[in-house]
Amino acid sequence: MLPSLHTLDLVGVGVFAVSGVLAAGRKRLDLVGVLVIAALTAIGGGTIRDVLLDRHPIFWIAEPTYLLVICVTAVATIAYVRFRPPPGSALLIADALGLALFSISGAQIAENAQLTPLIVVLMGTISGVAGGVLRDVLCAEIPLILRRDIYATAAVAGTALYLLAQAAGAPRPWAFVLGMVVVVILRMAAIVWGLRLPTLHLPVPDDG
Amino acid sequence: MLPSLHTLDLVGVGVFAVSGVLAAGRKRLDLVGVLVIAALTAIGGGTIRDVLLDRHPIFWIAEPTYLLVICVTAVATIAYVRFRPPPGSALLIADALGLALFSISGAQIAENAQLTPLIVVLMGTISGVAGGVLRDVLCAEIPLILRRDIYATAAVAGTALYLLAQAAGAPRPWAFVLGMVVVVILRMAAIVWGLRLPTLHLPVPDDG
Amino acid sequence: MLPSLHTLDLVGVGVFAVSGVLAAGRKRLDLVGVLVIAALTAIGGGTIRDVLLDRHPIFWIAEPTYLLVICVTAVATIAYVRFRPPPGSALLIADALGLALFSISGAQIAENAQLTPLIVVLMGTISGVAGGVLRDVLCAEIPLILRRDIYATAAVAGTALYLLAQAAGAPRPWAFVLGMVVVVILRMAAIVWGLRLPTLHLPVPDDG
Numbered sequence: 001m002l003p004s005l006h007t008l009d010l011v012g013v014g015v016f017a018v019s020g021v022l023a024a025g026r027k028r029l030d031l032v033g034v035l036v037i038a039a040l041t042a043i044g045g046g047t048i049r050d051v052l053l054d055r056h057p058i059f060w061i062a063e064p065t066y067l068l069v070i071c072v073t074a075v076a077t078i079a080y081v082r083f084r085p086p087p088g089s090a091l092l093i094a095d096a097l098g099l100a101l102f103s104i105s106g107a108q109i110a111e112n113a114q115l116t117p118l119i120v121v122l123m124g125t126i127s128g129v130a131g132g133v134l135r136d137v138l139c140a141e142i143p144l145i146l147r148r149d150i151y152a153t154a155a156v157a158g159t160a161l162y163l164l165a166q167a168a169g170a171p172r173p174w175a176f177v178l179g180m181v182v183v184v185i186l187r188m189a190a191i192v193w194g195l196r197l198p199t200l201h202l203p204v205p206d207d208g
Numbered sequence: 209m210l211p212s213l214h215t216l217d218l219v220g221v222g223v224f225a226v227s228g229v230l231a232a233g234r235k236r237l238d239l240v241g242v243l244v245i246a247a248l249t250a251i252g253g254g255t256i257r258d259v260l261l262d263r264h265p266i267f268w269i270a271e272p273t274y275l276l277v278i279c280v281t282a283v284a285t286i287a288y289v290r291f292r293p294p295p296g297s298a299l300l301i302a303d304a305l306g307l308a309l310f311s312i313s314g315a316q317i318a319e320n321a322q323l324t325p326l327i328v329v330l331m332g333t334i335s336g337v338a339g340g341v342l343r344d345v346l347c348a349e350i351p352l353i354l355r356r357d358i359y360a361t362a363a364v365a366g367t368a369l370y371l372l373a374q375a376a377g378a379p380r381p382w383a384f385v386l387g388m389v390v391v392v393i394l395r396m397a398a399i400v401w402g403l404r405l406p407t408l409h410l411p412v413p414d415d416g
Numbered sequence: 417m418l419p420s421l422h423t424l425d426l427v428g429v430g431v432f433a434v435s436g437v438l439a440a441g442r443k444r445l446d447l448v449g450v451l452v453i454a455a456l457t458a459i460g461g462g463t464i465r466d467v468l469l470d471r472h473p474i475f476w477i478a479e480p481t482y483l484l485v486i487c488v489t490a491v492a493t494i495a496y497v498r499f500r501p502p503p504g505s506a507l508l509i510a511d512a513l514g515l516a517l518f519s520i521s522g523a524q525i526a527e528n529a530q531l532t533p534l535i536v537v538l539m540g541t542i543s544g545v546a547g548g549v550l551r552d553v554l555c556a557e558i559p560l561i562l563r564r565d566i567y568a569t570a571a572v573a574g575t576a577l578y579l580l581a582q583a584a585g586a587p588r589p590w591a592f593v594l595g596m597v598v599v600v601i602l603r604m605a606a607i608v609w610g611l612r613l614p615t616l617h618l619p620v621p622d623d624g
Contacts, residue, residue, distance in 0.1 A: 021410075022410075025408060025410030026410075027354055028407040028408070028409075029354065029407060029408065030358070030361055030404070030405035030406065030407050030408065031361075031405070031408060032360050032361035032364050032365075032405070033353065033354075033359070033360050033361065034408055036333065036337075036353070036360040036364075039330065047260070051259060051260070056262040057262070058260055060327070061260070061261070061323060061327055064324045064326050064327055067326045067327065067330060068326070071326075078408060078410065081410045082409075082410065137345060138341065138351060138353070138354065139354065140350055140351070140354065
């Protein structure tokens with residue numbers, strides 16, 4: 001029995017809120033500032049997904065539970081972090097889980113709207129990466145998507161495999177789990193073992 | 209007799225246009241570049257509010273008066289600034305007024321749409337801060353929201369008090385004025401006396 | 417016989433994809449990262465136009481051909497660049513063509529929606545510049561719109577002339593071509609001969 005899309009979005013919102021707190025915590029903001037960054041990180045990807053697909057009311061407007069989850073998760077993270085400093089990779093791990101959850105749930109929502117595979121993959125990728133990109137831009141960090149890690153690649157691979165598994169006859173819950181696991185493993189491999197895809201060495205000169 | 213939401217949005221658009229001109233004026237843009245930054249600053253928050261709440265046509269598309277106000281205000285600001293250099297705090301003061309106007313009007317629009325208090329506060333905050341964030345990101349400045357000032361906090365406090373005053377029986381116009389005054393006073397206290405909330409010292413290490 | 421708006425959007429998407437690849441190519445991303453930046457650059461302006469005008473489904477969701485054009489163009493650009501390094505101005509030239517195409521097609525769409533001239537010009541400008549701004553912000557570059565070149569100015573001038581020519585009795589196809597040529601020539605003049613409008617020297621002090 002697969003958890004519903006709704007449950008997965010709730011968990012995704014929670015882990016992205018954790019990553020928002022950890023990113024904002026480096027910036028010496030006050031409590032409200034940290035909550036705002038956590039909220040924008042957590043609802044950014046899903047909000048852009050809903051706006052692009054014209055799904056109204058937007059998920060967190062339709063159901064305020066999401067905002068409660070963000071507040072509770074953020075305050076709990078703040079309390080925990082002060083008590084026991086997290087390892088340096090905690091932000092990356094929370095971000096990886098959010099990326100996996102929102103990529104595959106975004107893909108599934110696009111799939112339910114009868115969109116074509118290429119758009120399902122792109123919509124999943126946008127849903128997954130947008131919250132983290134907003135967080136990084138607002139925190140004036142180089143977006144994770146731009147570092148040499150496997151990042152957007154993980155979202156694309158996971159959503160593509162989610163579709164391919166179904167095309168090969170796998171039941172949707174299995175495909176769903178497969179897609180998420182692929183995203184998480186690729187990101188973990190990038191974080192823990194430093195796995196990289198070959199970068200493109202394009203000889204593009206700067207404009208003078 | 210309270211000014212209408214429409215009037216308040218017009219004033220908010222005007223003061224944000226002033227702040228956009230002052231921010232762009234540091235960047236050595238040409239006239240059109242300054243007008244574009246002023247327009248995006250002025251309509252950014254209200255546009256995101258309308259898109260999130262699915263209110264179409266968006267306020268400045270429904271009524272071009274807004275764009276005329278922006279053009280006139282921006283050109284007048286440019287002329288004035290060349291004649292008499294403004295004090296260094298002029299940008300912050302114009303921004304504070306825009307923050308107050310759009311926070312409370314954004315909150316009221318969400319309230320009129322029967323949304324729950326938590327969403328009313330978040331929507332007010334987003335409406336208030338988004339124009340300034342766009343301005344700062346486009347001008348490659350560190351967003352005001354990230355500095356150690358009371359910023360998002362002012363918007364949250366003002367919109368929350370706006371709701372609390374009504375819950376306590378205050379007529380809506382009084383609550384409206386109270387909310388706006390709170391936002392402006394908190395921002396002014398931050399700008400003039402350097403008032404700060406305690407920042408969170410989260411021992412979050414950088415990811416390696 | 418004028419090409420349809422659809423054809424022009426396809427060409428605009430293609431040239432913006434080229435500019436996205438060239439910008440991303442300086443950042444040492446992997447193949448998927450380059451494709452994501454190319455796609456966001458290519459569909460950014462038109463997507464914001466469609467969201468603001470409440471045109472759903474958004475153009476690239478309605479017709480996946482756009483995404484195919486982006487993928488094919490991006491891969492071809494990558495292959496070509498590795499074989500023969502482009503001149504330093506290639507990014508600026510591709511960007512200029514995309515700016516011209518999306519500015520005038522965005523203006524025409526706003527015009528078809530019976531909007532007023534000021535909004536037609538602003539909507540054309542937003543459609544033209546938004547994709548490039550997203551590309552520059554994501555690539556952590558100073559947005560082209562902020563450099564001292566004629567940039568937003570070119571979009572404003574082109575869309576304004578497109579409207580003025582029609583008001584003066586020119587048939588729409590002629591006005592369309594005129595507007596596009598003006599945008600391209602102004603950008604080329606800025607790139608090749610370093611043409612600048614006078615910048616505003618506003619004596620705005622930094623806030624302390």
